[in-house]
Amino acid sequence: MGFLWRTRQRVSNEKKITPVTMTTWSESETEKEITIPPEFQCPISIDLMKDPVIISTGITYDRESIETWISSGNKTCPVTNTVLTTFDQTPNHTIRKMIQSWCVEEGSSLVQRIPTPRVPLMPREVYEICRKLSSATRRGDYEKCWEVIGKITKLGDENEKNRKCVNENGVGLVLCECFEEFSGDEKLTFMLTEILYLLTWMTPIGLEGVTKLASATSICCVAGLLKSKDDLVRENAAFVIKEILMLSETRIYALAVENGIAEALVKLIRDSVSPNATKSSLIAIYQMALQNPAIALEFLEIGLVNMTVEMVVDAENSVCENALAVLDAICETEKGREEVRKHALVMPLLVKKIAKVSELATRSSVSMILKLCKTGNAFAVEEVVRLGAFQKVLLVLQVGYGEETKEKATELLKMMNSHMKLMSGCVDSVKEFKYLKKPF
Template structure:
């Protein structure tokens, strides 16, 4: 059992140790030299800075990453940010933990691993690239496994590897073996690439070859859910960065069904977000994909998400509906769903500005179809006229203001003639700006 060790200030800068009682009512006092001068917590990985002061590595790194260039204690400018492990104090702290543990249950602080350096990252890149050129999949697997383990150790390691070209080396490796039957190696590379973004233009060139994109699309249908999640994330990032990849991906059989199935399976929120974002980019940049996604039941699925999903998911589902509405068949399919109009009206302007923009856009597109009169009357009955007034009062960007204004003109002749029901009384026009 581990007990929290806390400190508080009393009178100026004087620090007082707060004893923590264990089950046997033994007070635990942290020696001052064991505490980090920044966090006042027990140091787990003590390091010495150029000023000669010892800090916990995590605390001093956060201090430096925040833009500070001075020593927190001495306030002198640090000539170098090199962190030298203080093995002596760490050993003393570990011995103290062992001594206290016999009575209080305090666990011994594990010996920290040496963080990855830029030189280490460069050596890893060299080994991986050399093995990829030789076609040595076994050696590549060993290096990728090492990268994966280093990343698990700390976020600092991930950052160092990411900033020193490891992402590019992984993309080269993926592209080199994409036509092989070594699926395990490709899956391992894929899992590491998820925390390597941004990978740079050169890395994207390698990972977005026609063969690589087809392979990633194939991973969407994997029996391993983690592989499916990773593939969706990577495709989402690639499609967002360059719309030209949509053409290649659109030619892969079953890619639409794979994305929609990933959403329907609801593995996790992140996989649903990745899939919705990827679908949005595919439909926006290639309207011909709409018919394929309509066949999968995407409209009804997006509506289900909008009903009770959290903000970010709701925004993405609304954006997908807006993209689908760019085509005639898309508007017809959306118009068939009886829940669409009530939901669109309800979401204005409660969720967010992005959600409101998409909602207004979808309503505007539905009200400009062959069945415009029916859509307009339904929108008025749902209370859209009042909500659009609120949207204009709150303020909106892009073309939302113009669309809202045009909708109000369309709806105005019907206001008063139709019985308005289902108006969201919780709005109570609380968003309206006062005229004075």
Template sequence: MRRRGGAKKDILTPAMSSSEEEEEEIVIPSQFQCPISYDLMKDPVIIASGITYDRENIEKWFESGNQTCPVTNTVLATLEQTPNHAIRRMIQEWCVAKGSSLDRVPTPRVPISSHQAIEICGKLLSATRRGDHVVCVEMVEKMKRLGQESERNTKCFKANGVGLVLCVCFNAFSENANASELLEDVLLLLTWMFPIGSEGQANLTSTTSFTRIVGFLKSGDQNAAFLVKELLSLDEAIVHKLAAINGVFDALVKSIRDSSSLTSIFHMISAKPETTSRFMELGLVNSTVEMLVDSENSVCEKALLVLDAICESNEGRTIVRGNELVMPILVKKILKISEFAKKSLVSVMWKICKSGDGSEVEEALRLGAFKKLVVMLQVGCGEGTKEKVTELLKMMNRHMKMNGFVDVSDSSIEFKHLKKPS
């Protein structure tokens, strides 16, 4: 449908056939128009004031914080909406009567109510306590279907405590070898439910739950990777719990292509630095550097955060310096990444140059880092980053003077002539 005008008496204009020279003008009857948008209602609902609106428009009104009827301005006792089946049928009949001029308004799927969400949640909890696998599968599949129908259903489940019950269910069946499909669906539903609260968190981070989640992570399950990332960001104590799970380091490195796993590795190294050695043994540096080659900006940000965390230790810096791709990639990306990523990049370069034997500084110079760092300094950057850039430039300038090195990328630039950023 194409629409002309915008006044209360909305005009619809049908598509023209090749033989038509004039457009038929169709006036939407006022009782079929939403009082908010004046458009044809697709999903008419009645609110507590007795006025009918299109569901999408009245929900936006309520989501904006309003608790009144837009037409009468009366304060509503409830924000519940009831489908107006009579008006919907009349609209559909009217559309059909207009023939090919208008598309028939489809029968909408009615969103679930809080009462229905609580009922489904209660059945799942009862079945979980009984260990009734069949009913749990039935309830979880029902939640999955309803959640995929609309975001409103997902929000309704989340608002009515479903997240906690799902965590309890996962924990209860985590040792059941025959519950893989159920647990996989629960993981999917849980990605819609964060934050899950302290009780849900306790169930999901139990040894048996974490062991099962790591099992899914090993198989490349993206929902498991997302949940691990979310859980690790909540509390450092969870990092120590996860680190004790057999196979977790291998699972995270193997799933590093999922940016969630990159973030999880960063959380683990930052909160528990002793995990760096274990990650190093599994080739984390090589895997992370490979991620920097052709990944999008958001992935580069996370990969550089991981490299920066690795370089906090002597062992980490030694292994990073030993990777022949590190300096070429860092120099290449200096001016091609986000401001947030530049902070980590400069930190990595500063750490490996400062702790090295001078060969890293020479390599950076040979690759044209001097000029690019000058540009970064002149354009402006954060205070901490500016200090590291300045120190890097001083190291490079000293190296050039001591070794007669000429920066072929721009030999006219001298450090003493650097313009200080305002």
């Protein structure tokens, strides 16, 4: 037995609603039509409302339909065309109960009863949650904190709308304050672990919140969780470490080294815990290697180059671009360039990835090729020319890449052009590329 909504007439210019019929079939295949009362129809979809809500103009719509209307950029009431002063929606319990009663009267075998919808989370409720958690944190009442954290988790697990509401109304900051307050207590690892989980869907955490996480005790705690036996905990810890390192403070990098974060991040990548864990770890490693050459050398000693090259070969684009960025940061040091040159796949991969993966990947590839050619011998330039890099790098100048990338591309083209002039008449490029004096 099935049923089919059949719209007889859409909303007219006068915004009137014509009753809609629903065709149903019983087990004996006898067709029966049920007319939906106009007051139960959504003015937008002309279907039976499942979650009727009233907007500021006093008109009732189905929640899904009016939310779609508003999210599409519309700022007026579909029926009255009045500009909405607020996008708040109030559940119309009266209409909902009438619809439910009507469904029952028509017979449960013909019409599926409309369930009572769950009222979505409102900002004022989130403000109260923040107040309670902040107050409990100041008092050092971890039991109350755990109770509130459990409520936040439950609300977020219900649906994405709740998560969005929580994220937009300051919960991230009070969670960071709570983490910082109790991070020195190993007995509360269960609560600190849950806070890390919540912070992963509160991006961006915000400068004030991340600063709280960047205290010595907090970093030590996150580093410990990064070495946990639970892969999900490790993944969440890598996300938070990545956020902390973006503050680019020397003190933080020193704490990261002191707490063995470099080794833990590389191990997380090597264990292939998840794509998200790998991306967070690569971004964190990039920040560390770029800011401190000593840390870059530490990464070399634990086999980072081979691992990242392998990721460039067959990883998804987002992982590939982060892996290239890490290799580029490693090439800032002479020791790093030596290690990268040892890998026979590096140059072919770099040329292949130009203008193929993303703008970030192209920037990193061009930057690495230039570094390796400038500090290497003539064979490095000859190799990139032989691999067809000239045409690809020239394309970079013709496409909308950043000025820094274009400057490096221009310098690289000049190097390759000079090398080709020395080659026995293979390419007469002197006249063709005289204009390469500055990026354009």
